[in-house]
Amino acid sequence: MGIDLVHDEVEKELLTEVDTILCCQERMKLHLDKAIAQLAANRAAQHELEKDLHDKQAAYQIDDKCHHLRNTSDGISYFRGVERVDATVSVPESWAKFTDDNILRSQSERTASAKLRDDIQNLLVVTANEMWNQFNKVNLAFTNRIAETADAKNKIQVHLAKTLQEIFQTEMTIESIKKAIRDKCAFLKVAQTRLDERTRRPNIELCRDMAQLRLVNEVYEVDDTIQTLQRRLREAEDTLQALVHTKATLEHDLAVKANSLYIDQEKCMGMRKSFPNTLRLVGFC
Numbered sequence: 001m002g003i004d005l006v007h008d009e010v011e012k013e014l015l016t017e018v019d020t021i022l023c024c025q026e027r028m029k030l031h032l033d034k035a036i037a038q039l040a041a042n043r044a045a046q047h048e049l050e051k052d053l054h055d056k057q058a059a060y061q062i063d064d065k066c067h068h069l070r071n072t073s074d075g076i077s078y079f080r081g082v083e084r085v086d087a088t089v090s091v092p093e094s095w096a097k098f099t100d101d102n103i104l105r106s107q108s109e110r111t112a113s114a115k116l117r118d119d120i121q122n123l124l125v126v127t128a129n130e131m132w133n134q135f136n137k138v139n140l141a142f143t144n145r146i147a148e149t150a151d152a153k154n155k156i157q158v159h160l161a162k163t164l165q166e167i168f169q170t171e172m173t174i175e176s177i178k179k180a181i182r183d184k185c186a187f188l189k190v191a192q193t194r195l196d197e198r199t200r201r202p203n204i205e206l207c208r209d210m211a212q213l214r215l216v217n218e219v220y221e222v223d224d225t226i227q228t229l230q231r232r233l234r235e236a237e238d239t240l241q242a243l244v245h246t247k248a249t250l251e252h253d254l255a256v257k258a259n260s261l262y263i264d265q266e267k268c269m270g271m272r273k274s275f276p277n278t279l280r281l282v283g284f285c
Contacts, residue, residue, distance in 0.1 A: 010264070013134070013141040020134045024127035031120050038109070038116050045106040052102050135275055142272075146264050153257035160250040163243055170240045177233045181226055188222045191215055 069076060090098065195215050199206070 008145060010138070010141045010145045013138045017131075017134045017138050020130055024131055027123060027127065031116075031123055034116055035120065038113050041109050042113055045102070045109045048102045049106055052099055056099075135272075139269075139272065142264055142269055146261065146269075149257055149260050149264065153254065153261065156250055156254045156257060160247065160254060163247050163250060167240065167243045167247060170236055170243060174233065174236045174240065177229055177236060181229045181233065184222055184226045184229065188219065188226065191218045191222060195219065 195212075198212060198215070201207070
């Protein structure tokens with residue numbers, strides 16, 4: 001949040017990781033479609049072989065039965081005109097070619113299937129390495145970012161401690177100045193009261209003597225001192241206000257860094273601990 005919501009190296013590597021995973025998934029889906037199509041082709045070739053085998057077994061049984069027929073065999077009979085009916089649909093050449101084609105087709109599909117399995121296995125290894133390498137890059141970026149954030153947090157804590165100490169000292173200074181002003185005000189009251197009392201001296205006794213001059217000087221000096229103290233008080237209060245503002249800023253920054261550390265170190269890295277190992281990525285687990 002706040003100033004820490006930046007497009008940093010971690011985010012760049014995470015975006016790259018997302019692209020890497022999506023790319024790997026796309027290639028896997030493509031090979032999955034090929035595998036499904038190849039499986040269908042394998043089953044079709046298997047079906048043709050099984051059908052051809054079934055037909056040949058049936059033909060073998062018929063020919064074997066015919067081979068064993070004798071004049072004395074049961075079930076022999078006249079079938080008028082059967083010799084004129086050609087029920088065959090193939091010749092020896094086409095009969096042999098049909099079986100050869102089925103065998104060649106099955107061999108071709110098995111070869112294609114073996115190649116596809118090798119391609120898929122290689123793809124699993126390559127994609128696992130790509131994802132694993134990017135995973136490590138993201139972790140390294142997280143580690144560096146966490147170290148930077150922790151260092152910044154420590155520096156903020158140091159500055160905050162110094163600011164709190166300065167606030168304490170400034171508050172003590174303000175109290176000291178206020179006490180000095182109160183003390184000087186008391187002195188001023190005494191001096192002005194003395195002057196006021198002396199204005200009541202009768203007749204010729206109302207003299208601007210040395211005591212009168214010293215009292216007047218004392219009033220001016222104390223008043224100047226009070227003015228100086230009040231100016232210093234205003235400056236100290238302004239300083240205190242600035243320090244309090246700095247304290248609030250540092251506390252906010254500290255909260256931001258603490259939140260960033262929690263997100264990166266606890267939540268994100270905590271989730272990334274469950275990333276599957278290479279064996280699982282290539283399908284061995």
